[in-house]
Each structure stands twice: as structure tokens, then as C-alpha cells.
Amino acid sequence: MCGILFSITPATSCPLHPNSTSLPDLISRRGPDTTSVHVTTFANYTLTFTSSVLSLRGKLTPQPLVDPATGSVLCWNGEAWRINSALVPAGVNDAEEVLKLLLSVETPEKGFARIAGPWACVFFDAVKGRVWFGRDCLGRRSLLELRKGDWKDGVTISSVGDGHEGWKEVEAEGLRYFGLQSGEEGVVPFLHREDRDGSQVSMVYTPSVYGSAGANREI
Amino acid sequence: MPFPKLNQTIEPRKCLNTDSPEVGKLKEVLLESVRTRVRDIPEPPGPGRKVRLAILFSGGLDCSVIARLAHECLPVDEAVDLLNVAFENKRFVEARNKANKASKPKVRTQLPGVAAPAEEPPQGGTTDPYSICPDRITGLATYTELQRVCPGRLWNFIQINVPYPDLLSHRQSVINLIHPHNTEMDLSIGVAFYFASRGMGFSFPSNQLYSTPARILLSGLGADELLGGYARHGTAFRFRSYAGLLEELQLDVGRLGKRNLGRDDRVLAHWGREARYPFLDEDVVAWCLGTGVIGKCGSSEEEVVEGKRVLRLLATALGMKEVAGEKKRAVQFGSRSARMEAGEKGRVKGTAVVS
Numbered sequence: 244m245c246g247i248l249f250s251i252t253p254a255t256s257c258p259l260h261p262n263s264t265s266l267p268d269l270i271s272r273r274g275p276d277t278t279s280v281h282v283t284t285f286a287n288y289t290l291t292f293t294s295s296v297l298s299l300r301g302k303l304t305p306q307p308l309v310d311p312a313t314g315s316v317l318c319w320n321g322e323a324w325r326i327n328s329a330l331v332p333a334g335v336n337d338a339e340e341v342l343k344l345l346l347s348v349e350t351p352e353k354g355f356a357r358i359a360g361p362w363a364c365v366f367f368d369a370v371k372g373r374v375w376f377g378r379d380c381l382g383r384r385s386l387l388e389l390r391k392g393d394w395k396d397g398v399t400i401s402s403v404g405d406g407h408e409g410w411k412e413v414e415a416e417g418l419r420y421f422g423l424q425s426g427e428e429g430v431v432p433f434l435h436r437e438d439r440d441g442s443q444v445s446m447v448y449t450p451s452v453y454g455s456a457g458a459n460r461e462i
Numbered sequence: 463m464p465f466p467k468l469n470q471t472i473e474p475r476k477c478l479n480t481d482s483p484e485v486g487k488l489k490e491v492l493l494e495s496v497r498t499r500v501r502d503i504p505e506p507p508g509p510g511r512k513v514r515l516a517i518l519f520s521g522g523l524d525c526s527v528i529a530r531l532a533h534e535c536l537p538v539d540e541a542v543d544l545l546n547v548a549f550e551n552k553r554f555v556e557a558r559n560k561a562n563k564a565s566k567p568k569v570r571t572q573l574p575g576v577a578a579p580a581e582e583p584p585q586g587g588t589t590d591p592y593s594i595c596p597d598r599i600t601g602l603a604t605y606t607e608l609q610r611v612c613p614g615r616l617w618n619f620i621q622i623n624v625p626y627p628d629l630l631s632h633r634q635s636v637i638n639l640i641h642p643h644n645t646e647m648d649l650s651i652g653v654a655f656y657f658a659s660r661g662m663g664f665s666f667p668s669n670q671l672y673s674t675p676a677r678i679l680l681s682g683l684g685a686d687e688l689l690g691g692y693a694r695h696g697t698a699f700r701f702r703s704y705a706g707l708l709e710e711l712q713l714d715v716g717r718l719g720k721r722n723l724g725r726d727d728r729v730l731a732h733w734g735r736e737a738r739y740p741f742l743d744e745d746v747v748a749w750c751l752g753t754g755v756i757g758k759c760g761s762s763e764e765e766v767v768e769g770k771r772v773l774r775l776l777a778t779a780l781g782m783k784e785v786a787g788e789k790k791r792a793v794q795f796g797s798r799s800a801r802m803e804a805g806e807k808g809r810v811k812g813t814a815v816v817s
Contacts, residue, residue: 244730244736244737246731265638272731272734276507297677299736324743333501333502359743359744361738378719381718382718382719382720382724383739384724385727385728386724403731404638404642406634406637406639410642
């Protein structure tokens with residue numbers, strides 16, 4: 244398994260958990276093979292990505308993965324068994340394939356809909372200035388969120404909490420996002436198209452849960 | 463992710479037996495799912511040849527079918543670890559000691575050949591707390607059955623025995639890991655997975671201390687929701703026949719993503735291992751949702767109440783007749799990690815918030 248620890252902090256303030264020493268250690272335990280940190284800034288925010296890796300697919304591939312062309316970043320805790328219905332072959336690292344996929348599609352939710360396998364991830368689309376995060380629709384991997392109110396005042400997203408109060412499970416109901424330029428927050432719900440009659444079917448959620456915040460597009 | 467709607471058809475005069483197409487089809491999708499999850503597992507780091515795969519193994523139906531199918535996918539000379547957890551539970555030990563006292567000179571109720579762990583030699587008259595755990599008893603029985611139906615395969619049955627003081631010293635870590643889940647039930651499930659994934663125990667039958675090098679753990683989780691394995695499925699059927707059962711299954715389908723997999727992930731991954739769930743493969747889930755209720759749960763009250771009929775028939779078809787009849791047992795009760803303390807404290811409800 245791999246570990247994800249990501250935070251958004253306004254450039255003017257300190258990270259939300261400056262004194263929590265246990266969190267990086269807990270993340271490293273999940274992925275004992277390597278842990279790396281990538282820090283970047285975008286529109287008055289500091290984005291800190293920490294990823295630990297338990298290397299199981301292809302050669303050891305440290306994360307976070309950064310796309311040199313765009314500056315987009317992926318923290319991937321998952322197993323993409325198939326992408327576009329094709330098996331990801333032996334010896335190929337699935338995280339690299341997922342990043343390629345996400346960079347090639349119009350919007351990330353279209354990419355995630357093509358992945359079969361468990362996942363939780365954080366993806367920063369540096370071109371559009373959006374941070375996407377979520378868990379597969381069966382919730383097979385953990386992802387927690389910690390914030391004191393508005394995400395713009397600071398938010399931490401992590402595979403595991405440190406036991407302190409305030410952590411919430413990121414619901415496996417859709418793909419969440421923060422717009423770093425627009426200041427908006429939303430969710431693209433997971434919807435499933437019934438093969439036969441073409442009517443929309445929801446697996447796990449009521450769209451109105453996040454109704455006001457998010458667009459209701461279909462995955 | 464093309465999950466179909468839950469199939470609501472109740473086919474008249476439909477029967478489910480070993481020759482039914484559903485049994486073959488379930489084998490096909492489940493085998494493919496297991497194959498995907500066990501192929502190309504890299505050798506764990508360090509010198510020498512190492513075990514690459516372990517199974518969270520209670521000896522129950524779900525994990526045993528997964529183990530049996532893994533046998534089909536792996537080279538026969540590759541050993542597989544079966545991780546079986548048992549807790550020292552004061553309530554049961556006290557009850558057993560009382561019973562033993564009352565009926566002296568009763569022989570210790572222990573399976574033949576099951577020795578107590580090396581560090582705790584059995585004392586005359588006292589009960590080995592681990593050998594009386596339901597999951598240990600079932601686990602050893604199914605281990606024997608697996609050895610019989612999978613000739614050539616080395617299965618390492620690992621007795622993960624958790625003394626009460628060990629539980630206490632790790633309790634706070636587990637509470638932190640399961641957070642924001644915080645009930646007694648979350649904790650009792652959490653500690654069972656925590657110690658299972660730690661992977662330290664005693665090999666059977668040598669009782670040598672052993673730590674699994676495997677970084678991949680297979681789990682049978684998901685079968686109960688998809689194939690109707692909980693007692694409430696049987697209850698719903700008794701009262702309202704297939705309409706009731708379908709309603710209950712529909713609830714499970716709707717809750718799949720809200721199930722406690724995040725909690726389990728946090729606890730299991732803590733030891734640098736990865737749990738994989740063959741029943742929660744996209745194709746397996748889609749097959750379960752798209753198959754008619756009789757094709758999954760059977761055509762008589764007896765079959766439906768027993769639960770997961772199609773999986774039991776698959777176990778039978780795979781040569782595992784004994785495991786095909788195993789009853790559903792939640793991990794926290796099978797491993798005796800729930801209600802650990804003697805007296806009043808042991809009677810606390812599962813829904814109570816951990817104090």
C-alpha cells in the first residue's frame with residue numbers, strides 16, 4: 244500500500260499540523276520503500292505533497308509523480324489493474340500509467356472512469372489550477388480530510404489520521420476538487436450508466452448531498 | 463465503471479445446484495480476479511526466496527474459496543501463508559476454567575496436535591486461550607482440507623496469538639488508526655486486522671516463531687454483501703421471501719462504498735502490506751449485481767438462510783465439502799477480539815464509543 248499526505252496552505256499562514264510529528268511517520272509505514280516530498284506554489288497557496296511507496300508494480304517508482312511539462316502532480320495509492328479495459332502489463336508501473344492517462348484526457352473524471360482497481364489519490368492539475376482527490380467508488384482505499392472550515396484557510400488530505408479530532412473520511416461518492424484560482428469546491432459524483440435502457444443509475448449516493456457545491460456531470 | 467442495477471428477477475421453478483451455470487460463471491470471474499491480484503507479485507526485499515502471498519484466513523467459506531483459487535493461479539512450488547488470529551479473551555478463558563473445574567478431571571479441549579505457543583507452555587488444568595477461539599478451530603480444519611485438495615502446495619498455517627497485555631500495549635495505536643471510526647466494534651475489528659497484518663505468529667505444527675515476509679494479503683471481504691451472507695438476509699427472507707431478501711441486498715449494494723474499507727485499509731497498511739479483495743473486483747461485483755437472486759442465494763428457505771448458496775456450491779465443486787458448510791462468523795467474534803474483559807466491562811455494546 245502507499246501513503247498520501249497532502250496539504251494546501253495559504254501562502255500567509257503555516258501548515259495546519261506543524262507540530263504533528265506522527266503523521267509523516269505513519270505515512271512512511273504504509274510505504275516503506277521510499278518517501279518523497281514535493282512542494283509547489285500556485286495562486287497564493289503552498290501545496291505540499293508527501294507520498295510513500297510500497298513498490299509492487301514494475302520498478303521502484305518514487306512518488307509524488309511530477310509531470311515536467313506542466314508541473315502537474317500525482318499522489319497515487321492504488322492498483323490500476325486495467326486501464327481502458329486493457330491489463331496494465333507486468334513490469335509496468337501503474338502510477339506512471341495513471342498520470343499519463345490523466346494528462347491525456349479532457350477532464351480527470353473521464354480518466355478515473357477508465358480505471359479498474361482500488362485507488363485513493365490526489366491529483367494537481369497545474370494547467371487548470373485544480374486539485375482533485377477521492378477514492379474509488381467501492382471505497383477500497385482510505386483517504387481522510389482535515390480542515391477547520393473553509394478549505395481556503397488550509398486543508399490536509401491524508402491516507403491516515405494522527406488520532407486527533409477533526410478528521411473526516413473522504414466519501415467514496417465522487418471525485419472532489421478545489422479550484423485554486425476560482426476558490427470553488429465541488430464534487431463530480433460517480434454515476435453509472437445502465438447498459439440496457441440508458442437511464443442513469445447511481446451506485447452509492449444521492450446527488451443532492453453535495454448538490455450546491457458541485458457540478459453533476461456523469462462518470 | 464459499468465455496474466448494472468441489482469437484478470430483481472425471481473425466476474419461477476429455478477433451482478441452484480453444482481451444475482448450474484451460475485456456479486461456473488462465478489468461478490470464472492472470481493478466478494480471473496484472484497489471478498489479476500496474485501500475478502507478478504515481486505519478491506519481498508532481502509536475500510533468499512520468500513513467501514510472496516498471505517491470506518487473511520479464518521477458515522471460513524469466503525477466504526477459503528479465495529485460497530483454493532489462488533492455488534490454481536500460482537506455481538505449485540510457491541508457498542502461501544495463512545494468517546489466523548486468535549485473542550486471549552478473559553471472559554471465555556474464565557468461563558472455560560470454571561467449566562473445567564466443575565467437571566474434573568476433564569481433558570483439555572484442544573484439537574489433537576495443536577500445541578500451545580512456545581512461550582506459554584500449557585499448564586495442567588488451564589485452558590490455552592487461543593485453541594478455543596472459533597476461528598482457530600475452523601482455520602485448522604480448513605487448513606487440513608486445503609492440504610488435501612491442493613496436493614503439492616505448501617500452506618504455512620500461522621497462529622497469530624495475541625496475549626491480552628499485547629493487545630493493551632497496541633490499543634491506542636489502533637484507536638488512532640481507525641479514527642474517525644470510534645466504536646467498540648470498530649476497535650475489535652481493527653485489532654484483529656492489525657495483528658493479522660503484523661504477520662507475527664507461530665508456525666503450525668512446529669510452533670516456531672514466524673514473521674510473514676509477504677507484502678500482499680488476500681481477503682474474502684465483500685462476499686457477504688454481494689451474495690447474501692449475513693443473518694439479516696435470512697431473516698428478511700423468512701418474513702418476506704425474495705422481496706425482503708432483494709430489499710436487503712439492495713441496501714448492501716447502496717452501502718458498498720460506505721462500508722468500512724477505509725478503516726480496514728488504515729489498519730492493514732500500517733505494517734507495510736497491501737490487502738487485496740478479490741470479491742470487490744469490478745467484474746465480480748458486476749456479475750453479482752447482474753445475476754438473479756435465486757442464482758446467488760438458492761431456491762429454498764434452508765439454502766437462503768444458510769447464505770451465499772452459489773459460493774458454497776463453488777466450494778463443493780472445488781473439492782472443499784467441509785468448508786462449504788461453514789457458518790458465517792464475524793471476525794471480532796471468531797478471533798474473540800470483541801468483549802475481551804471479564805465481568806461488567808466485557809458486556810459493553812459494539813456500538814458504544816471507545817473510552
